[in-house]
Amino acid sequence: RGTAQTLAIASLVGGTAACITNDITSQTTIPLAGKVIDQKLEGTNDKNISCDYLVVGSGAASLAFIDTLLTELPDVKVILVDKHPAPGGHWNDAYDFVSLHQPSLLYGVTSKQLEGNWLSCLLKEYILPWNHKATKVQILAYFKSLVDGWVGKGKVEYYNRCKYDFANENGIHKFYSLNGKKCFNVKVNIKLINAVLMEPIVPSIHPVDIPIEEGITLSSVNDVFRMNESGLRSDDKRRFLVMGCGKTGIDTIMYLQREMGVDPDHITWIISNDMWCLKNSRPRDYAAALLKFDGDKEKSHLALEERGGFIRLDESVLPTRFRYAVVTSEDMVILRKVKKVIRRGRVAAIRRHANQDIFVQFGSDQNPLTISSAHENIIVDCCSPGPFNENTIRDIFISENEMNLAYIFAPPMSLSMSCLAMLEAARMKKTLDLDFGRKLLAAESGIQREDQSSLSEFDVLKGLFRSINLRTDKSIKDELEPIRLLGVFLVLINRDQNASFDW
Numbered sequence: 001r002g003t004a005q006t007l008a009i010a011s012l013v014g015g016t017a018a019c020i021t022n023d024i025t026s027q028t029t030i031p032l033a034g035k036v037i038d039q040k041l042e043g044t045n046d047k048n049i050s051c052d053y054l055v056v057g058s059g060a061a062s063l064a065f066i067d068t069l070l071t072e073l074p075d076v077k078v079i080l081v082d083k084h085p086a087p088g089g090h091w092n093d094a095y096d097f098v099s100l101h102q103p104s105l106l107y108g109v110t111s112k113q114l115e116g117n118w119l120s121c122l123l124k125e126y127i128l129p130w131n132h133k134a135t136k137v138q139i140l141a142y143f144k145s146l147v148d149g150w151v152g153k154g155k156v157e158y159y160n161r162c163k164y165d166f167a168n169e170n171g172i173h174k175f176y177s178l179n180g181k182k183c184f185n186v187k188v189n190i191k192l193i194n195a196v197l198m199e200p201i202v203p204s205i206h207p208v209d210i211p212i213e214e215g216i217t218l219s220s221v222n223d224v225f226r227m228n229e230s231g232l233r234s235d236d237k238r239r240f241l242v243m244g245c246g247k248t249g250i251d252t253i254m255y256l257q258r259e260m261g262v263d264p265d266h267i268t269w270i271i272s273n274d275m276w277c278l279k280n281s282r283p284r285d286y287a288a289a290l291l292k293f294d295g296d297k298e299k300s301h302l303a304l305e306e307r308g309g310f311i312r313l314d315e316s317v318l319p320t321r322f323r324y325a326v327v328t329s330e331d332m333v334i335l336r337k338v339k340k341v342i343r344r345g346r347v348a349a350i351r352r353h354a355n356q357d358i359f360v361q362f363g364s365d366q367n368p369l370t371i372s373s374a375h376e377n378i379i380v381d382c383c384s385p386g387p388f389n390e391n392t393i394r395d396i397f398i399s400e401n402e403m404n405l406a407y408i409f410a411p412p413m414s415l416s417m418s419c420l421a422m423l424e425a426a427r428m429k430k431t432l433d434l435d436f437g438r439k440l441l442a443a444e445s446g447i448q449r450e451d452q453s454s455l456s457e458f459d460v461l462k463g464l465f466r467s468i469n470l471r472t473d474k475s476i477k478d479e480l481e482p483i484r485l486l487g488v489f490l491v492l493i494n495r496d497q498n499a500s501f502d503w
Contacts, residue, residue: 052190055080063143091140097259105129191424208381239378249382258334264337267338284483311329346363393406423465469481
């Protein structure tokens with residue numbers, strides 16, 4: 001009964017755990033280089049180093065994980081390896097006008113507020129702290145300040161511009177500087193943490209993989225920003241074709257109109273699948289609606305829309321996707337000004353007619369789109385899947401000495417990563433309620449009672465925790481899995497459930 005009550009309470013708690021943070025002042029400029037081991041340095045010698053945890057990737061996921069790990073296990077040594085020149089993962093490659101869609105309160109790490117000091121938010125930025133949505137510059141400065149602090153205290157060694165060799169043999173871990181001049185051999189005492197499986201795929205480094213005829217230029221969203229910064233603003237001769245309707249596509253459509261002054265009649269928007277967007281609700285509200293309507297997704301979507309929680313671009317078109325994008329009513333007014341919306345599925349190829357008109361092809365059952373050469377046509381690629389990448393690996397606990405970071409709750413990722421670090425810390429501190437874990441795993445897997453005692457700590461963690469399914473082929477069970485995982489987490493990390501809830 002106590003476990004059932006805990007699970008029930010867990011479904012109500014949602015994403016509120018691990019949000020108690022300390023005040024800092026938000027930075028709006030990237031600080032000077034910190035105390036890191038910069039691999040631009042010359043030299044060809046191999047180096048032998050050691051650590052307790054070797055973390056591959058310095059994006060938002062790994063930093064949220066490390067932050068909780070160091071809070072719970074302050075004596076461990078961490079080596080952080082990443083290919084980018086600075087912490088922040090994909091934020092280094094993202095377009096410069098990007099900002100969070102959700103409040104900064106729900107992003108970043110537990111020990112340091114991303115939105116900064118609340119009084120500063122009110123007096124300097126004229127914004128309520130819970131409405132603060134950090135920009136790319138603020139996020140990169142925040143992550144760099146965080147890593148610099150760890151390095152300065154001797155808790156972390158940070159190796160930028162390096163790539164980890166996942167084909168390690170005989171348990172020997174290696175990573176190399178990107179210029180190939182340095183090799184590091186690492187003795188890992190406790191665990192390898194793979195934080196790059198869920199790295200978002202962004203258009204600037206992963207252009208859409210379709211045939212494009214020579215002479216046709218595909219621009220990234222980063223190019224659009226540079227266009228505006230260089231003074232190439234809107235004029236009557238320029239036309240924009242935006243491919244993609246996710247967060248990147250939405251941001252681009254709004255940026256073209258708000259910042260570049262582009263006439264919405266000069267924008268054509270290709271939408272392969274319409275999306276439901278969050279307006280005044282949280283991801284866990286969707287699970288509650290599914291429960292209310294016995295798993296009927298369409299009824300759940302429409303009910304959330306009716307009460308103002310969901311919003312869609314065109315009220316005459318029923319969306320087929322939900323990917324947690326947040327759009328305000330004011331944003332939707334701007335988006336709806338674009339009337340040239342093409343819904344013919346995914347773009348299959350982009351070619352050119354003999355008369356120089358651009359010819360956009362779709363599936364064999366759809367008519368192509370012809371774009372006149374009478375204007376300067378700028379084709380903007382917003383098609384990359386972002387955090388919904390093509391990774392299909394859902395195992396988190398790989399072995400006694402290796403762990404993958406992945407979502408166990410709905411985005412944003414910070415809560416998932418902090419909870420995974422707490423699981424690892426509980427394992428190290430021997431507070432896991434393994435008796436309960438064995439019983440639950442046995443019940444879920446059909447293991448006989450007499451065989452429960454043979455289940456190891458690793459068996460329990462691997463069996464009870466897997467990444468949630470973020471792909472489009474989700475079942476109702478997949479949609480509700482975060483509720484189960486949160487309940488299991490709360491009763492597993494400590495035999496004293498009050499301690500779990502306090503955390």
